[in-house]
Amino acid sequence: MREHIDTFLVSVGKERGLSANTVAAYRNDLEQFATFLGSAYGLGSWADLSPAELGDFIAYLRQRQYAETTVARKLAAVKSFCQFLKEQGILAINPADRLPSPKVGRFTPRAITPEEVTALITAASSDPSPEGLRDRAMLVTLYATGMRVSELTALDVKDVDLERGLVRVNRNPERPRWVPLNPEAIATLQEYLQTGRPLLVQRPDEPALFLNHRGSRLTRQGFWLILKQYADQAGVPEVTPHTLRHSFALHALSQGCELRELQRILGHVSPATTLVYQQLLQQAATSPDGHLSTGSASTYTEAVSQGVTVVPHE
Known part of the structure; x- marks a missing residue:
């Protein structure tokens, strides 16, 4: 499963021109997701992923008291990855399509004069x-x-x-x-x-x-x-x-x-x-x-x- 994460990161890095820090954040979030699936469900293939596991992952993050902004970031990484797996033919449908995004407060950039x-x-x-x-x-x-x-x-x-x-x-x-x-x-x-x-x-x-x-x-x-x-x-x-x-x-x-x-x-x-x-x-x-x-x-x-x-x- 980790090899698909590596392939996704290379692809998204080139396609979007993401910074090294953003790619590293994607990697951490997706590896945490893969670890959760392995320990909680014994999932050994992305082809077996369903909306139920995604919902449980969100619940897991909230149980660990992650900030909503952090949950939203991790979920965004998972959604992008699921879309990638569908495009690659690994998933027949995208299990994250109907997954709601966590509501977070509006970010206001702070500037100085x-x-x-x-x-x-x-x-x-x-x-x-x-x-x-x-x-x-x-x-x-x-x-x-x-x-x-x-x-x-x-x-x-x-x-x-x-x-x-x-x-x-x-x-x-x-x-x-x-x-x-x-x-x-x-x-x-x-x-x-x-x-x-x-x-x-x-x-x-x-x-x-x-x-x-x-x-x-x-x-x-x-x-x-x-x-x-x-x-x-x-x-x-x-x-x-x-x-x-x-x-x-x-x-x-x-x-x-x-x-x-x-x-x-x-x-x-x-x-x-x-x-x-x-x-x-x-x-x-x-x-x-x-x-x-x-x-x-x-x-x-x-x-x-x-x-x-x-x-x-x-």
């Missing part, structure tokens, strides 16, 4: 060391592109084309995702590559763009610690890498970025995911003070006045 982003970047700009140049380049690039932190730390030097002002976020040859860089991101990356990275690198064949003090690839955890340090210095509480991703999306839309283009830049598989940002902006337009409850500015002109350009131009 352009002034707060500027404060973060300013905090990093005060350090002229190689690490400071790296940190400023990372913060500016993350905010200028809206990429995920896993995508940021996975960047290699060859993924950055400063002449064309582009960065290759997804290196999947079948689904390459080139994202434009704004002038500030180009400038900070160029300074880091010319002045900062040569003092951090220890092996001439090191491919990673952003390096730690040992000269190897900076990890996601390492970036989180760096971001927290500058957030504390700037007095911006509760900032995560995804906060900058949400901020980029909201500020880009408020300046006039097309929804479909934003979906492409962010790498969203479903347009419904990107639509959340537009709905938030519409709420801000009708609110008494014209601002989002998430903390994001309703217009992008504030960012321009601060000298921060976040919407990429092709």
Whole structure:
């Protein structure tokens, strides 16, 4: 049964261009499902799967007091997998077709204002060391592109084309995702590559763009610690890498970025995911003070006045 999970993950990864973290989450959820079926029913073939086992799996998850959002995520993975098994002819019918989805609370992205982003970047700009140049380049690039932190730390030097002002976020040859860089991101990356990275690198064949003090690839955890340090210095509480991703999306839309283009830049598989940002902006337009409850500015002109350009131009 595990081989079918492996085949599904390869297929869905290529088809949807999913990140490594998303594929890993799918694997964990489906392997938990397979383990449950084996221990509870002794099921040895996916062909024997029925709606009854799926219902019992949901009950099992709730008995273990998983959050409804977690149950919904696991069920989404199972539903996609069942559809795959049907398409492969392993299942005659999809037992998950009529399975109800758990009701979860609506997710509201949390963003920060352009002034707060500027404060973060300013905090990093005060350090002229190689690490400071790296940190400023990372913060500016993350905010200028809206990429995920896993995508940021996975960047290699060859993924950055400063002449064309582009960065290759997804290196999947079948689904390459080139994202434009704004002038500030180009400038900070160029300074880091010319002045900062040569003092951090220890092996001439090191491919990673952003390096730690040992000269190897900076990890996601390492970036989180760096971001927290500058957030504390700037007095911006509760900032995560995804906060900058949400901020980029909201500020880009408020300046006039097309929804479909934003979906492409962010790498969203479903347009419904990107639509959340537009709905938030519409709420801000009708609110008494014209601002989002998430903390994001309703217009992008504030960012321009601060000298921060976040919407990429092709």
